[in-house]
Amino acid sequence: MxxxxxxxxxxxxxxxxxxxxxxxxxxxxxxxxxxxxxxxxxxxxxxxxxxxxxxxxxxxxxxxxxxxxxxxxxxxxxxxxxxxxxxxxxxxxxxxxxxxxxxVTEDTADMVMALILAVTRRIPEGQAVMQAGNWGGWAPTAFMGQRLSGKRLGILGMGRIGQAVARRAHAFGLSVQYHNRRRLHPDVEARFEATYWDSLDQMLSRVDILSINCPHTPSTFHQINARRLKLMKPTAVIVNTSRGEVIDENALTRGLRSGDIGGAGLDVFEHGHQINPRLRELPNVVLLPHMGSAxxxxxxxxxxxxxxxxxxxxxxxxxxxxxxxxxx
CATH class of the missing domain: 3.40.50.720 (NAD(P)-binding Rossmann-like Domain)
Structure with missing residues (x-):
């Protein structure tokens, strides 16, 4: 004592x-x-x-x-x-x-779903038009986003938060795929109807949305790099509420600017509050000030x-x- x-x-x-x-x-x-x-x-x-x-x-x-x-x-x-x-x-x-x-498990998982919806349904773009007073009324092809139901969600890191995300995703009709250091017990997989991928590369090439929920360690630094970003669909959306260092931010920015990646929702950044200024210019990116657990x-x-x-x-x-x- x-x-x-x-x-x-x-x-x-x-x-x-x-x-x-x-x-x-x-x-x-x-x-x-x-x-x-x-x-x-x-x-x-x-x-x-x-x-x-x-x-x-x-x-x-x-x-x-x-x-x-x-x-x-x-x-x-x-x-x-x-x-x-x-x-x-x-x-x-x-x-x-x-x-x-x-x-912070439940709060962070809530924010993952908020970012997925914000990017795929283009919510910030719609809000910006309304706040600027520029809305000319409803149009059949205006602000068309993507339907979540039936899409594949890849979860990188299936710990507490990853599983909380999977639970919410399953309710939205998303097909849950995951990559983890260790495969989950079959009962847990069955609960989420989740598919395990031993190969991260193979999972990335198949998913429509990627949620990063792994910690930052030497082995996860830049785990999502330029090579792996090129494996993903050009319509794919990346959401990161974990640690910014897991993504090569410059490579992600290039992919978003070139159209090789469909969109991103980021609550964390590789260099803390010093965010790549080119990310702020992109309409298909939602940036939040590390408020996932707030x-x-x-x-x-x-x-x-x-x-x-x-x-x-x-x-x-x-x-x-x-x-x-x-x-x-």
Whole structure:
């Protein structure tokens, strides 16, 4: 059991109910201005904290972790993905890393379907015409999109979120195809009437819509590259709510501009908020500011998981959501 109140440094503003509870339990330093901390500020925070609560915008590499103070023993990440944290270095330095798995599953899956509908049914284009006051009335060939029912949806990564997407897709009449590191149990496949593809290339050539739901790891970096994009149908739509690094963004932009790819719905980007400006010019692309998990309920539940991980650690027990390098 940790003696005394833990010094907890939180890098971004969290929901008020989460911050209030955290203040009741620990000696907490909040980011009242909600301004992203610089590299130097993050290092300084790690030097004075027992527990750091970062989020996806805070990249903690080996060099930075090497400058962490001796008192830092836990990085309680506010979010499920931990690819922004060098977990190997943290582990070698005796720093535990936790995350918040399972909380954003339903919210992210909802956003996948929203993006699929937005791109295939050209919703933003219609909204732009209405907001500009340029609608001349209904016409038989105006804003024709694609019907979802009967189309093939390929899911890259069939974990919690991928399966939640499959459940929704099945209700929309989509044929579920998937590629995963491991094949699912036959009972799970039967539930979604899902077809497994051991070869990602073969799946890509057959699907009408691709939903990316795998984490960013060294093996998934640019997994959707120029070669694989050329395998897809020219009418195919790509949706990414996972990690931007999984797609070669420049190759995707070229494919969209040339008509080799039919459209894209992107909530995440390869270089964070620095988005390829050519993507903004394309009418067949829907861009969102990483809001796939942005619900009030989800954000509070994420905070509750962070609190549980810190509290369990403070009591001298293994945090329930501990992340080990071997798990990634």
């Amino acid at each position: 940790v003696q005394g109140r833990l010094k907890v440094v939180v890098t971004r503003a969290l929901p008020e109910v989460v911050e209030t509870r955290m203040m009741e339990l620990f000696d907490v330093e909040l980011n009242q201005d909600d301004v992203k901390l610089s590299r130097e500020a993050l290092i300084a925070a790690m030097q004075r904290a027992d527990v750091l609560v970062p989020c996806v915008t805070d990249r903690l590499d080996a060099e930075m972790l090497g400058q962490a103070g001796e008192r830092l023993k836990l990085i309680a990440n506010y979010g499920a993905g931990v690819d922004h944290i060098d977990t190997i270095t943290a582990h070698n330095r005796g720093i535990l890393v936790t995350n918040t798995p399972g909380v 619900t009030v309920e989800g954000r509070i539940e994420m905070g509750e998981k962070v609190l549980l991980n810190i509290h369990t650690f403070a009591d001298g027990h293994r945090p329930p959501d501990m992340v080990l390098p071997s798990m990634l």
